[in-house]
Amino acid sequence: MERILKEVLDTNRKYVNYGQVASYIPELKNAHRDDLGICIIDKDNNVYKVGDCETKFTIQSISKTIVLAMALMDNDWIDVFSKVGMEPSGDPFNSIMKLETNDTKKPCNPMINAGAIVTTSLIKGATPQEKEERMLKFFRRLAKNDNIGINYDVYESEKVSGDRNRAMAYLLKNDGFIDGDVEEVLDLYFKQCSLEIDAVDLARIGMNLASYGIDVENGERLISERVSRMVKTFMVTCGMYDASGEFAIKVGIPAKSGVGGGIMASVPNSMGIGVYGPSLDKKGNSVAGVKILEDLSKKLNLNIF
């Protein structure tokens, strides 16, 4: 397996030159464009790594999958889906447009920023601190890594540059999709995006989703089967934003990207894959990361369709 991973990494290294690291969140500009790493954790708990798998980066939009799972565990599903939809938007991740033009004004799905801000607002807790602690605990449990924490430089940077998210959140509050204090919700959203992880953490979380929510190491149930199915389904339809259709055709694996450069992929009953490559295409997906997953899908026969 390691030989295949190395081969796939080497052949796709050239693609880092075709993208750029994210710059709209100023702190993300510090990433190294050439970094590239792949980690696979399979259902027998084997861990395979090549390249930059120890490099830390922020989880960004990949957090939306986990917060969605939490929102579904914390609330009645009918309530969740009365506030966020189930359809791909076909628009960029930070688009505000459909919040005005949709009949219901409801955000299309929980993977775009508007929908994710809604799911973040649904996390339960008596105080903002309690919500943050619960969230952190859940991420650490899913990744089996107690060292996961917030990168405060990225968090501050998101906070000062996040006016587009702020605008969406106020609109969502105005239209009844968010209750409570908007700045508090945004604060938690910026924190979840600023969690620092590596490719191994992504592979682990991906495997926990692949196993329908059961920890393959000790058999513990972390997420219910139905919630894990819903999360993977959203990954297929909306996980790569307005490139989700093409990704499903070419790769055929539930996956979620983040502008920090990570992609988390989850092959049902088989493996979790974490890829890190901060050079992004125009849609905000890791350029080499997408190519790597395409090759892995072919070589390891992972297409779920």
Ligand code: DON
């Ligand atoms: O809110 C934002 O724009 C970022 N914190 C997350 C966006 C993101 O990761 C989009 N992914 N490709």
